[in-house]
Amino acid sequence: MNTNSYTGYMQRNSQLVLTKIMEEYWELVAASENNKIYECSDLFVHILIYLNSIGLSLEDISNELNKRRWTLKTLIQYVLMLITKSYLLDYM
Incomplete structure (x- = not known):
């Protein structure tokens, strides 16, 4: 890994990564429906960097x-269930 990269910098500063996760x-939370996947991806990447x-x-x-x-099946x-619940709430 390039230690001068954004990821390398963040991995050396775990407190900074926690701030970024928040x-x-x-x-x-504030994202529109069209941007949820984008923001989920950002959150996921920063959680992986923190780990x-x-x-x-x-x-x-x-x-x-x-x-x-x-288990994977349970997840x-x-x-x-969450998708179904969200779908149903959209049409109530």
Whole structure:
């Protein structure tokens, strides 16, 4: 990784990444429907950068979620429920 890059800089400054995560969270909250995917992507990227900066991997997260019984099947069912709920609320 290029240590002079934005990602390299952020990974060396975990507190800065947390600040950026909060900024991206609020941008997601305020985003229009057309910009939700853009803001979710930004938030996701900064969470990944933070995890790497503190020595955690997606495998670590997956293992923790499995301990909590959040299997891939459970996560997919949850996402589908949220999508369905959102869809129904749009038409009420």
